[in-house]
Amino acid sequence: MIYFARSFPLMFIGGLIVACVTLLALLAPWIAPYDPSEINVKVILLPPSWEHWCGTDTLGRDVFSRMLYGARVSLAVGFVAVGISLVIGLVLGAVSGFSGGRVDAVIMRLTDMVLCFPTFFLILAVIAFLEPSIWNIMIVIGLTSWMGVTRLVRAEFLSLRHREFVLAAQGLGVSSIRMMWRYLLPNAMGPVLVSAVLGIAGAVLVESGLSFLGLGVQPPDASWGNILTEGKDNIQIAWWLSMFPGLAILITVLGYNLLGEGLRDFFDPKLKQ
């Protein structure tokens, strides 16, 4: 343990933060001191105290409890969105890098196109036109963030395609699908994992931005972004409403970024020296 912390400090700290946040989110119903949507008009906008660690909001709900439940939303959005983008990215990248030629050209054009798109505009438009629900948010973020993975997988496949072990497998008559899945993909997993971890951080940020604009997870469900929006509206009188959820986002995203960077060093020690 100590050895691990010494040799991979980034991964250690990042992993620790991620583990803590995930644990808090999972155990929210048991840890939360209050019901997150319980309205209590007697305790509106109280500053942090022993009873309410992070204060209360405009409806007298406990901010700490809401943040615990908000963590579930933010992390779920991060995981599912990245899951979707991974599936799309892996498939497109694999097909593109493996088959080459015209298919490759078309897929790469498509990738360039989406990269040129101010994606936040697209996300905003789609969410506003559909209902801003948690599922729509996950899907749209996933659908607009697969380009990096596609490029990674494609590059990795291109460089592996003419290596001896691949040629040997080809000579033995291994099918294309099996070839990609069993021989090529495992070799590309390192960088993909890194970009997935960094992607979670990105998705958490995008979700909070959407919630901030009022297009994220809708009240009464809590998310860090929509607590912050309430904080913005009461900025002069209730600093705790904007302070704590912001800190939570910062720490979570920081954790995932550190973990990602740590994993990158781990898979590619050359960079570190």
Added chain:
Amino acid sequence: MIPLLFGITIISFGMMHLAPGEPVVVGQEFNPKVSAQDIERLRAYYGLDKPLYEQYLNWLNRLVVLDFGKSFSADGRDVIDKISERIPVTLWINILAMLLIIVIAIPIGIISAVKRDSWLDKCMTLFVFIGFAIPSFWLGLLLMIGLGVNMNWLPISGLHDYNWQQMGFWQQQIDLLSHLILPIFVSAIGGLAGMSRFMRSGMLEVIRSDYITTARAMGVPEKSIRYRLALKNAMLPIITLLGLSIPGLIGGSVIVEQLFSLPGMGLLFFEAVMSRDYPLVMGITVIGAVLTLLGNLIADISYAWADPRIRHGRNG
């Protein structure tokens, strides 16, 4: 470039129109005075009754002569006018943010690379990680509370002070600038972190390469190794990265402009999206995409200008 733009318009047009809910219906569902015939008439007026591909072709036809159509909103003005009065604010903020990124991030990256593992490098790495992770609107909020409300140093919203008309020319410029400082900083923070990180690793990589070792062995002074030999090569990827960061900046302007109530393109887009003003949404999307493509083109050209290998072809 043109096919790329073409594809972008098809995607956005399709997505927008396939989504449930129509502009003429939004806000009218509960209005008893609007009958079904009225809605049909409105749809015909805006051309929404035609099949989707026809609407798209019509729109494209007009786009060729730079006619973006009229806004669906009550004022019914030309989309192009609405955009062009809003675009300078967004452009200025993003250009200045980009300059800020270049001016700050490159020296930070160089210093951290040259003095690797020093306390300076560690501080900057910490700053970079926090800059990456901080939600820009939250940073904006904190700065608004701190510098704007508590200290009263900087204005927190809008472009001008209320007595803008009475000011002299220079006073006006100073006033404008003081309104723009926070938005520019908030837009720049993410790019700042990314770029300085990138600069650092680029510089480290170059410093380790063979030609630098050779130069060092030949007794070239350390200073000119760093700033004459290494820097040029380390700068190359930065150009590409700057090009790639444009969509993020333009997209981010929605949040920044909303936060600081600036009358820019991002805020206009937000309003257009909320009221389903199709022509306006499409217009801004196209302009945003064109700006991005232009930025990438400039990046490509300056890349060729900076790198003789590209300028003279691969074998030159």
